[in-house]
Amino acid sequence: DIQMTQSPSTLSASVGDRVTITCRASQSINGWLAWYQQKPGKAPKLLIYKASSLESGVPSRFSGSGSGTEFTLTISSLQPDDFATYYCQQYNNYWTFGQGTKVEIK
Amino acid sequence: EVQLVESGGGLLQPGGSLRLSCAASGFIFSTYAMSWVRQAPGQGLEWVSAISGSGGSTYYADSVKGRFTISRDNSKKTLYLHINSLRVEDTAVYYCVKDREVAAGAGAFDIWGQGTMVTVSS
Numbered sequence: 001d002i003q004m005t006q007s008p009s010t011l012s013a014s015v016g017d018r019v020t021i022t023c024r025a026s027q028s029i030n031g032w033l034a035w036y037q038q039k040p041g042k043a044p045k046l047l048i049y050k051a052s053s054l055e056s057g058v059p060s061r062f063s064g065s066g067s068g069t070e071f072t073l074t075i076s077s078l079q080p081d082d083f084a085t086y087y088c089q090q091y092n093n094y095w096t097f098g099q100g101t102k103v104e105i106k
Numbered sequence: 107e108v109q110l111v112e113s114g115g116g117l118l119q120p121g122g123s124l125r126l127s128c129a130a131s132g133f134i135f136s137t138y139a140m141s142w143v144r145q146a147p148g149q150g151l152e153w154v155s156a157i158s159g160s161g162g163s164t165y166y167a168d169s170v171k172g173r174f175t176i177s178r179d180n181s182k183k184t185l186y187l188h189i190n191s192l193r194v195e196d197t198a199v200y201y202c203v204k205d206r207e208v209a210a211g212a213g214a215f216d217i218w219g220q221g222t223m224v225t226v227s228s
Contacts, residue, residue, distance in 0.1 A: 001168070034214035036151075043201055043218035044151065055216065087151055091212035094165060095141065095153035 002026055002090050006098035012106040019075040021101045023088035028068050032092040035064055035073045038100075039084045047086075048073065078103070108132035108217050110202045115222035122192045122226075128185040128202030128219055136160070136180040139205040141215065142187045144198035154200070155187065159208075192226045199223050 003026040013019050023033065031051045036044040046055045048064035051071055061076045075082055083105055088098040114126040126142070141156040155176040156165040164176050175188040185202055199221040205213035 032212070036215075038151075043221055044215075045218070046206070046214055046216045049206060049214040049216075089151075089214070091214060093212070094167075095143075095156070095212060097151040097153065100150045 002029060002093055002096050004088055004090055004096050004098040006086075006088055006101050008101060009099065010102045010104060012104050013078050014106045015078055015080060017078045017106075019078050019082075019103060021073045021086055021088075021103075023066075023071045023073070023098050025069045025071075025090055029090040029092035031067055032090060033064070033066070033071050034089045034091065035062075036087045036089065037082075037084045038087065044087065075103075108204075110204060110217055110219035112200065112202050112219040112222040115200065115224045117225045117227065118192055119228055120192055120194060120226055123188070123190045124192070124224065126187040126189070126200055126202075126222060126224070128187075130183045130185065130202075130204070133204070133217075135178075135183040137208045139213065140178065140185045141203045141205070142176065142185075143201045143203055143215070143218075144196075145201070145221075146195075146198045149198075152198075156212075157185070189224075192224075194226050196224060197226045 005024045007022050033051045035048040038044040052064045063074050085100045085102045109131045111129045142154040157176045161178045177186045201221045202219040203215040204217040206216035207213050
């Protein structure tokens with residue numbers, strides 16, 4: 001089974017900050033990585049797929065990068081609507097989610 | 107509008123069984139693989155099961171293999187999840203999700219239902 005490890009688990013930031021979340025896979029996933037945003041009481045929303053492709057309708061301040069086993073999600077300038085929990089997911093071999101990163105107000 | 111609407115959750119006793127349903131609309135249901143993802147209270151996301159567009163291939167997480175059965179009725183545009191021998195640890199919100207692309211193999215999940223809550227307690 002492929003394990004996904006996100007860091008940090010919690011991140012405190014201010015509006016306007018540049019935020020980076022890291023996701024590591026236990027083995028190569030050939031770029032088959034997605035990022036999701038989830039707000040309390042709501043279903044997750046797809047932000048990024050294939051490691052760096054922006055889903056339609058997602059603001060361009062979100063970007064993804066990485067290859068092999070290490071990937072990052074970057075929010076270039078944090079907005080009030082971005083305070084949420086973020087999950088990475090591999091879909092190279094079945095599907096596995098990271099444990100989540102909560103972005104909270106500093 | 108592309109939409110997934112789950113139903114069938116509720117409060118059940120350990121050892122019981124239930125069937126979750128997910129009604130799809132706004133896309134050609136039979137051409138997309140579908141999955142169920144669950145989230146225990148206050149916890150992260152866990153992929154549970156997937157099924158190909160034709161229904162001919164099914165996949166399960168080790169944690170539910172043998173107790174969960176995924177199926178679909180393409181004529182009714184509906185996805186199902188049968189759960190047997192319910193355990194307290196099955197308590198979660200269960201989401202129905204759609205693969206982003208029409209393709210063989212795994213994909214990212216671009217459409218999520220609102221979720222249905224399953225609570226297992228004596």
